[in-house]
Amino acid sequence: MRVVKIxxxxxxxxxxxxxxxxxxxxxxxxxxxxxxxxxxxxxxKEKIRLTVEIIQVSGGSNSVTSPKVITTEGKTxxxxxxxxxxxxxxxxxxxxxxxxxxxxxxxxxxxxxxxDWYKRDSExxxxxxxxxxxxxxxxxxxxxxxxxxxxxxxxxxxxIKNQKNLSKAPQSNMVVYCNQLEGEGIQPVLPTIELxxxxxxxxxxxxxxxxxxxxxxxxxxxxxxxxxxxxxxxxVKGGVLVVDVKEKDKSTSVxxxxxxxxxEVKPIIDGKNIKMSIKIETETAIDEVTSDIxxxxxxxxxxxxxxxxxxxxxxxxEVIKKVQHKYKADVFGFGSKVNQEDPKVWKKIEKDWDKKxxxxxxxxxxxxxxxNSAELSRxxxxxx
Amino acid sequence: xxxxxxxxxxxxxxxENDNIxxxxxxxxxxxxxxxxxxxxxxFKDDETIIIRDFxxxxxKEANCCIIYIxxxxxxxxxxxxxxxxxxRTDLSVDIESDNLLEELKRKVIVSNDVTIESDIxxxxxxxxxxxxxxxxxxxxxxxxxxxxxxxxxxxxxPESSKVIRGxxxxxxxxxxxxxxxxxxxxxxxxxxxxxxxxGERTLTKVCICYIDDLVMDxxxxxxxxxxxxxxxxxxLDSGYIQELIKDAPYxxxxxxxxxxxxxxxxxxxxxxxxxxxxxxxxxxLTVPLLGIENLQSNEDYYTNYIYSSFxxxxxxxxxxxxxxIPSLFLSLVTFHQEMLPTPLLVSVSAxxxxxxxxTSLSLFVMLFVFDILREAATRMPGPIGMAINIVGTLVxxxxxxxxxLVSAPVIIITAITGITSLMNVGFxxxxxxxxxxxxxxxxxxxxxxxxxxxxIVVLHxxxxxxxxxxxxxxxxxxxxxxxxxxxxRAPWWVMTLRPxxxxxxxxxxxSTEK
Numbered sequence: 001m002r003v004v005k006i007x008x009x010x011x012x013x014x015x016x017x018x019x020x021x022x023x024x025x026x027x028x029x030x031x032x033x034x035x036x037x038x039x040x041x042x043x044x045k046e047k048i049r050l051t052v053e054i055i056q057v058s059g060g061s062n063s064v065t066s067p068k069v070i071t072t073e074g075k076t077x078x079x080x081x082x083x084x085x086x087x088x089x090x091x092x093x094x095x096x097x098x099x100x101x102x103x104x105x106x107x108x109x110x111x112x113x114x115x116d117w118y119k120r121d122s123e124x125x126x127x128x129x130x131x132x133x134x135x136x137x138x139x140x141x142x143x144x145x146x147x148x149x150x151x152x153x154x155x156x157x158x159x160i161k162n163q164k165n166l167s168k169a170p171q172s173n174m175v176v177y178c179n180q181l182e183g184e185g186i187q188p189v190l191p192t193i194e195l196x197x198x199x200x201x202x203x204x205x206x207x208x209x210x211x212x213x214x215x216x217x218x219x220x221x222x223x224x225x226x227x228x229x230x231x232x233x234x235x236v237k238g239g240v241l242v243v244d245v246k247e248k249d250k251s252t253s254v255x256x257x258x259x260x261x262x263x264e265v266k267p268i269i270d271g272k273n274i275k276m277s278i279k280i281e282t283e284t285a286i287d288e289v290t291s292d293i294x295x296x297x298x299x300x301x302x303x304x305x306x307x308x309x310x311x312x313x314x315x316x317x318e319v320i321k322k323v324q325h326k327y328k329a330d331v332f333g334f335g336s337k338v339n340q341e342d343p344k345v346w347k348k349i350e351k352d353w354d355k356k357x358x359x360x361x362x363x364x365x366x367x368x369x370x371x372n373s374a375e376l377s378r379x380x381x382x383x384x
Numbered sequence: 385x386x387x388x389x390x391x392x393x394x395x396x397x398x399x400e401n402d403n404i405x406x407x408x409x410x411x412x413x414x415x416x417x418x419x420x421x422x423x424x425x426x427f428k429d430d431e432t433i434i435i436r437d438f439x440x441x442x443x444k445e446a447n448c449c450i451i452y453i454x455x456x457x458x459x460x461x462x463x464x465x466x467x468x469x470x471x472r473t474d475l476s477v478d479i480e481s482d483n484l485l486e487e488l489k490r491k492v493i494v495s496n497d498v499t500i501e502s503d504i505x506x507x508x509x510x511x512x513x514x515x516x517x518x519x520x521x522x523x524x525x526x527x528x529x530x531x532x533x534x535x536x537x538x539x540x541x542p543e544s545s546k547v548i549r550g551x552x553x554x555x556x557x558x559x560x561x562x563x564x565x566x567x568x569x570x571x572x573x574x575x576x577x578x579x580x581x582x583g584e585r586t587l588t589k590v591c592i593c594y595i596d597d598l599v600m601d602x603x604x605x606x607x608x609x610x611x612x613x614x615x616x617x618x619x620l621d622s623g624y625i626q627e628l629i630k631d632a633p634y635x636x637x638x639x640x641x642x643x644x645x646x647x648x649x650x651x652x653x654x655x656x657x658x659x660x661x662x663x664x665x666x667x668x669l670t671v672p673l674l675g676i677e678n679l680q681s682n683e684d685y686y687t688n689y690i691y692s693s694f695x696x697x698x699x700x701x702x703x704x705x706x707x708x709i710p711s712l713f714l715s716l717v718t719f720h721q722e723m724l725p726t727p728l729l730v731s732v733s734a735x736x737x738x739x740x741x742x743t744s745l746s747l748f749v750m751l752f753v754f755d756i757l758r759e760a761a762t763r764m765p766g767p768i769g770m771a772i773n774i775v776g777t778l779v780x781x782x783x784x785x786x787x788x789l790v791s792a793p794v795i796i797i798t799a800i801t802g803i804t805s806l807m808n809v810g811f812x813x814x815x816x817x818x819x820x821x822x823x824x825x826x827x828x829x830x831x832x833x834x835x836x837x838x839x840i841v842v843l844h845x846x847x848x849x850x851x852x853x854x855x856x857x858x859x860x861x862x863x864x865x866x867x868x869x870x871x872x873r874a875p876w877w878v879m880t881l882r883p884x885x886x887x888x889x890x891x892x893x894x895s896t897e898k
Contacts, residue, residue: 025830026718028743030736034729055730063734095722096729125722154726 030057032093033084036067037153039101039138040114043080046073048113050080051139052092053153067151069142077117094123098157100174101131101193103138107210107217115181118174126174129160132210132217134194141193145201152204159206160191167230167239167258168207168223181215185335185346185353188212189229192220213329221319228319231280231312232332234263241284241368243308247293254295254304255288256370267338269345274356276334280312280366286373296378301370308368316364330357410504416447416521423451423517426508432456433511438467443475446484447521456514458533465494466516466529485523493518497530509587534558539565542644542666544809547683554644559589559663562646566593566659569650574598580611583619589663590625598656598882598890600672603851607658607671622662622669629671632848636817639850641673648682656887672850672886676859676870678811679703684873693872699808700871706804707819707841710747711826711834713797718743719830735791744827746790750798751823753780755816758802853885 034055043049051071058064070087074080084092100118102111118124133141142152149155163169169191180188190210195202207223221229230236241256260283268275286304289295295304323331335353339346349356410426412419420435427433437449448470452462469492475484489498501507502525511517514532539561542554555562563577574596582590590611594604610629619625622642631639643649644666649659652670660669679699684692716724717732724732739746757780761772781799785792805815818841825833848855858866865881868874880894881887 026744026827027721028736029717029721029729029733030739032721034726034733036726055733057730057734057737063731063737065730065734093721096726098726123722 027091031090033088033090035092035094035097036151037099037101037142037156038097039103039133039142040077040106041103041138042105043073046080047075048077048080049073049139050077050084051142052081052084053142053151054088054092055151065150067142067146067153069139071139077114078121094121095125097124097128098153099129099131099160101133101138101141102190103133104136104217107132107190110215112215115174115178119178128174129157130172130174130177130190131156131160131193131206132190134192134208134210134220140195140202141204144195144204147203156193156204156206159204163191163206164237165239167227167236169226170209170230170233170235180333181212183333183336184350185330185337185339186333187214187329187331189331190217211323211327211329211331213327218329219327221322224315225319225322228312228316229323229331231261231263231316232265232278232320234261234265236261236263236282240287241282241308241312243304243311245293245295245304245307247295250291250293252289252291252293252295254286254290256284256304256308256368257287257374259283259285259371265332265334265337267334267341269338269342274338274345274349274360276337276360276362278316278362278364280316280364282312282366282368283371284308284368285371289373289379292379292381294379296373296376305368305370309366312366312368313364316366317362320362320364324358324360324362328354328358330354334360334362412502412504412507412524412526414522414524416449416519419519419526420449420451422504426504427511436467438471440470440473440475442477445521446470446475449519451511451517451519452531453511453514456512456533457516457531461495461529461531462516466518466531469494485520485525485527488518488520489527493527493529495529495531499528500525501528502526534560536561544644545648545681547681547686549686550683551645551647553646555646555666555668557664557666559591559661562661562666562668563591563593565646566650566653569646570595570653575653582611582614582616582625584615584617586618586620588619590619591661593653593659593661595653595656598654598887599658600656600851600853600886600889603672603853604658606851607660611660619662620664622660622665622667625660625662626669631850635844635848636814637675637845637848637855638811638814639671639673639848639855641670641677642667643670644668645682651682651685655882656889672853673855674850674853674857674859674886675845675855676857678808679871680869680873685876689873689875696872702804702807703811703815706801706808706815707822708834708838709801709804710751710797710819711822711837713793714744714747714823715826715830715834717793718827732791732793735793738788739791740788741790743791743794744823746794747797747823748827750780750790750794751801751819754798754802758806857885858883 035052036055037053039051041049041051049071050073051069054068054070056066056068058066070084072080072083072087074083081092100114102114106114118128119126135141144152146152146155149158160169160171163171170189172188172190177188177190180186189212191206192208192210193204193206196205207226209221209226209229210217211219211221227236227239236258239258241258243254243256245252245254262281264279266277266279268277286296294300320332323329330353334357335346338349410422412422416437420437423433423435432454433451434454435449435451437447439448440446450462450466470488473492475492485500489500501510507517507526507528510528516529516531518527518529520526536558537556539553539556541552553565555565567575572595576594576596578592580590580592581587592604592607592611607629611625614625614628616624616628626638626640626642629640641652643652649668649670653659657670657672660671662669679696681695684696721729736743741749757772757776761769764772781795784790785795801819805812805819808815821841822834822837825837829836846854846856858870861867861870864884865879866884868879869883877894880896881891882893887893
């Protein structure tokens with residue numbers, strides 16, 4: 001009897017293990033189409049037009065990977081994604097998507113339909129880089145000219161990754177974006193991408209920021225303004241500050257490389273009055289001096305530091321003003337800072353924060369410190 | 385079900401035993417001719433038996449006869465120490481003729497080991513062992529004179545475990561020589577040897593060996609009990625006993641250790657273990673066996689402790705990876721592609737293009753082929769070993785990939801698995817079993833199956849005991865002194881204590897007093 005029981009059990013296990021293999025997603029790697037990048041546009045016939053870049057692999061000892069771009073339409077994104085099977089033949093595999101580009105048109109209406117599917121589906125990943133296409137068609141970016149990589153999406157993802165040495169576009173992925181979208185007292189931002197025509201070929205460029213109010217884009221700021229925005233958001237990790245120095249009748253530009261930057265945003269709550277105080281502290285080094293004015297000394301450093309501080313202060317204030325009055329979206333997260341500082345006050349003013357933000361008084365204080373002058377301790381002297 | 389099968393077999397064996405005619409109890413008589421006839425009857429159809437009768441010159445009534453087996457005796461001893469003195473000595477002088485046999489033993493025969501014996505069974509077995517039987521007319525007793533000749537293999541370095549640093553001697557097939565080798569290592573009277581005879585037909589000598597004031601008494605008793613319960617007709621190698629006294633009979637894991645090296649056995653005895661020598665086998669069994677012993681080498685103790693620890697860690701990693709690598713690869717490539725870095729995914733995908741068989745099948749087949757190669761290389765006579773290399777590398781590796789029968793990563797995984805399993809030759813059996821089991825569950829359930837399978841294996845390992853000592857003892861410990869000699873080998877000046885449990889009778893290995 002025991003033998004019968006045990007053999008029955010073994011039989012059951014064997015049978016079920018064969019039956020449930022289908023559910024356990026045994027899928028051969030060569031049987032799927034690896035999606036590397038996605039662009040979402042408004043469809044011509046249906047609601048959504050989905051353009052995906054697929055990595056095409058040709059096997060053999062010297063294998064070549066090449067991109068292939070296909071476009072499908074559907075009522076929803078998921079519908080469009082599944083419709084792709086009828087074109088590609090293989091099931092699209094979404095786990096390795098590097099970039100998700102949203103068209104200007106869709107971003108203006110709302111992005112929730114895109115974000116929801118992308119967050120909900122089991123194959124898609126949250127660390128995908130989000131981009132807003134400033135051109136008319138997001139799909140065009142995937143067919144642009146590739147310069148350094150074999151696959152466009154890989155190149156775009158490298159561009160975004162290396163933005164930390166430039167700070168002219170914000171870093172954003174699905175997690176960050178959704179946190180900003182759902183967070184109190186903060187509005188999301190996304191980096192923008194557009195095709196620039198350089199020598200007869202269209203090359204995608206990531207620069208600038210799309211400003212969101214709730215789930216709609218309300219406006220764009222350019223690369224330099226983005227850097228100032230990032231200063232306020234304390235997201236500057238590198239980049240260049242250019243300062244113009246005038247001495248007697250000569251003038252020169254000094255490039256400062258940013259090594260470290262820290263920004264402290266503190267709300268000053270005084271009864272009903274709320275003020276924001278922003279303190280920026282930046283460590284830099286001189287990396288370029290465009291004439292032979294001698295500034296590589298204590299005095300020169302101090303002079304450049306002062307000029308840089310003033311410039312930074314002015315620029316940051318300008319950007320804050322612009323966002324406050326033109327877009328009226330609290331992308332800096334001032335509201336959340338108030339919430340952190342005093343939740344009770346925040347509860348009272350939460351409802352009309354939009355108005356409050358518009359007229360918020362912001363004081364900016366910048367400190368730039370020059371560490372050294374890189375590998376040259378003097379300026380290049382010209383012999384006359 | 386299996387139990388019934390085994391029982392049936394046993395029963396059949398017993399039946400066979402009954403059919404064999406056991407010689408009837410016979411007795412020595414006073415007539416020499418009758419006695420010779422008796423032995424001729426016992427050893428009938430055995431032409432190696434030599435019966436030589438002779439007579440003393442002076443004492444005519446001293447009719448003698450010696451019986452021995454050709455090749456088993458040292459003929460020099462027989463000629464010069466038995467026949468010559470008995471023939472030449474003047475037995476009429478100085479000999480009390482009423483007890484001639486006793487007098488011969490005392491005054492004539494030149495031998496270190498002579499006994500008077502009348503039991504026919506004992507006499508027969510002595511002759512078979514290589515002693516010479518001396519019969520004298522008029523006596524119903526006989527002399528057994530030791531004249532054994534042992535032809536043994538030279539003491540060489542064992543093929544199964546070579547070292548760079550350390551003693552190069554290995555056990556051979558002679559029990560006595562093996563015991564001497566051990567005795568030369570441990571020169572103390574506390575080293576005890578207990579003999580017993582096992583195997584109803586082979587009458588194999590077996591020796592339990594231990595150090596009296598270190599041994600775990602429980603283990604010794606348990607070993608003796610288990611040996612008592614063995615009723616097998618033949619023991620040709622210690623492997624028979626190893627399997628018969630095993631703790632977990634249906635598990636691939638061995639719970640009895642075996643070594644070919646005297647230094648290893650000596651070290652294990654000195655930790656409190658018991659050794660079992662079997663005549664005719666160079667492999668000496670040791671109990672209890674801990675899992676970690678599979679990852680230890682005698683060389684670890686002879687070389688620098690940092691280097692030894694490094695080697696042990698390598699052995700551990702290779703043992704685990706040899707078990708896990710194929711199934712990890714399989715689950716990554718066929719279930720959880722999202723866990724692969726994108727460039728790797730692309731290159732694996734490229735290598736899979738145009739390959740007809742599923743990854744799981746090709747992994748199974750390639751690992752099977754590797755095991756075929758391994759087994760072939762083990763059994764193959766030396767001169768044709770080259771053929772295996774050519775078949776293995778060219779045909780199965782390169783050509784299979786070029787013909788797109790298997791993908792290149794599968795070959796690489798097979799190669800890594802093979803090499804890592806060959807690093808742990810001592811327990812390659814369990815490795816193959818566990819690896820195949822994990823690969824099977826992984827091919828159905830991915831990582832989910834892998835981890836369930838792994839848990840099952842770990843639970844099994846944790847549940848095994850070797851002679852009452854947990855098999856995985858000192859694997860999980862890092863803090864107490866058992867951890868000093870487990871994953872790593874601590875410097876000798878630190879290892880002042882013997883392992884817990886095994887050496888609990890006398891823990892101190894190094895006196896810390898100054």
